Amino acid sequence: MAVVDELRMRLRAEQVVTDDATREAYAHDDAEWAPYAPPAAVVFAESLDDVVATVEVANATGTPIVPRGAGTGLSGGANAIAGCILLSLERMTRIVEVDVDERFAVVEAGVLNDDLRRHVATHGLWYPPDPASQAISTIGGNVATNAGGICCVKYGVTTDYVLGLTVVLADGRVARIGRATAKGVTGYDLTSLIVGSEGTLAIVVEARVKLLPLAGREDRVVVGTFSALSDAGLAVASIARDGIVPAALELVDRTCLAAVNAWQGLGIPDDAAAMLLVRVDEVGQAGEELAERVAAHLAAANASGIERASDPDEIDRLFQARRLAYPALERLGPVLTEDICVPRMQVPAMLARIEAIAAEADVTIANIAHAGDGNLHPLIVVAADDADARARAKVAFDRIVDECQDLGGTATGEHGVGLLKLPAAAAEITGVELDLHVAVKHAFDPHGLLNPGKAFPSAGLTGGIGQVIDLSGSHASPAAPAHPKTGH
Structure with a gap:
């Protein structure tokens, strides 16, 4: 397959995996009955340059690309579609910097939530967002779904702690958005736009996250x-x-x-x-x-x-x-x-x-x-x-x-729309609001290659329980059989 050959020219051979067992294991997240299909290859990125190279190959060959962290999602947001590149960031686990005075950390997308919390605790600091999957979910995945957690009622969710991001755009360009200061309103808030976008606008490679003092609480x-x-x-x-x-x-x-x-x-x-x-x-x-x-x-x-x-x-x-x-x-x-x-x-x-x-x-x-x-x-x-x-x-x-x-509620509070909630999202995102979603998606990803068919309902792409999204986006076919889960 041409796309696999191109990937192997840009990356080490062991980073581009095509055996059936790996493609099956990485084809889906932890959502029961969410549709999925085998990717053409699973790519294990280890650096920003690896992500750029993978996206450039996807863009040059017109191949959809689905980013994945630890695969603990519960809505099918990281599920592969037939023939796509499944891009795993799980090997990108560096905690790049902890600034104690300014109270922030810079971490790669594959860092586990718990690992970040333990590391910054040694500096007397605390990263509050604590999804139930904190021991096994990655910061990149948390950013993708705007994960919450047990203490979010008082301390907020992921977006309240993301100061800035390094992302790879659909054409392979690298954007560093956000700030390192406590405040900042220069330009549009692109950071908050990316948080919760489920990999449909850009691929998060690195995050700068705000930290709080560990002391000062008595449970x-x-x-x-x-x-x-x-x-x-x-x-x-x-x-x-x-x-x-x-x-x-x-x-x-x-x-x-x-x-x-x-x-x-x-x-x-x-x-x-x-x-x-x-x-x-x-x-x-x-x-x-x-x-x-x-x-x-x-x-x-x-x-x-x-x-x-x-x-x-x-x-x-x-x-x-x-x-x-x-x-x-x-x-x-x-x-x-x-x-x-x-x-x-x-x-x-x-x-x-x-x-x-x-x-x-x-x-x-x-x-x-x-x-x-x-x-x-x-x-x-x-x-x-x-x-x-x-x-x-x-x-x-x-x-x-x-x-x-x-009752005036919303279909997803913290797991994301993914595939399972597309029908429900269609009831909430309509008219002018849907037009805005489509326009934003087109501005970031004009060829529709980044995690297509996820996060919001778009023409020709449907989801929900019991459907598989076709590469062409023209129809849906019966779901694959039930599968063993890899997340929890």
Whole structure:
């Protein structure tokens, strides 16, 4: 194949891999049932020059290019299309610089979130965005989807910490955008435009990220258990209405707790309908008083039990149950992951609608949530070999998005549109707004080679569960069989 020959002329032979096993393993991310097809080759970039060379070959041969980090995405955003170049940045793992005085770090795209956090901690600094996949997801991938995490309710999401980026454009040119200063409004904010664009506008090679001081926080956790999921939602709304901004406000339901206990034996109570984990990190008496206010809200929402924790090991144990919920559920069968976000006052209503949808579709839906900012993750669990259950799961998946949008919410809070959410995005991005998306895409990528068919609906490219996007963009064909996952 000409494109493979061209790549091997520009890169070392071992960086251009075409065996069937590698192409299959790298053809998809961690999204259940998202469509994918084998790439022509998997390229393992190790430097900026490697990325430039790969993009120049793609541009010269008219070959689509799909960038990939660790493959932990949950919407199919890194899924390959037939004959594309799958560009992996996982080997680009240098932490280039940590500036303690100005409080920023410069890192390559393949640096793992946890590795960055551990490294800057040795300098007394902290990188707040903490997706549940932080141990295995890359900074480049976090930038691509504008990842959030457990502490984002108070400290913000990835875009709040990206000061600048080094990116490779569709024609192979290198752009260094953003700033190194605390403030700066010269020109358009191209950095924020790239964050969350899912590799459709440029390929992120390096990021300059803002850091915070590690000191100055004192964690306290208030845990409430509830006999009704809707009561947990009422507690979330009540805390928000009171103006409390906790460092974390996480919801885990009975199904998740039982799965985690069965797997890890953490001793977390699993006999309640839901558990709320509320962390406050104000220091001293202010933190103590805030924890008391949170406990009062839990009690007013009919919590059946309220506990307090300030011991770091106990806090870690409690939040480990939250972080392990997804992989624990995966042990029960394929998990179709939702990522809806509703106004915080609508959390109780949305949880009630999810329960109704589960009953009507006759599927198991577990719930975890960054409840403090309305970002809910209903997880639909089915048996791998049950075609009828898969069909019912698709109905439930679509219904959940419809109900979310009906309540004024959005189809994705932090996982990205990818392929799974293209139909839902089509309901949100219409008219003039769609025209603007198309114009921006054309300005950055006039030939449509960068991760085509992702992030927003465009003419001739459709997605969703059970479809594969064709290279020509002219039609969709049945999805490939279910596949083993490589992400979590």
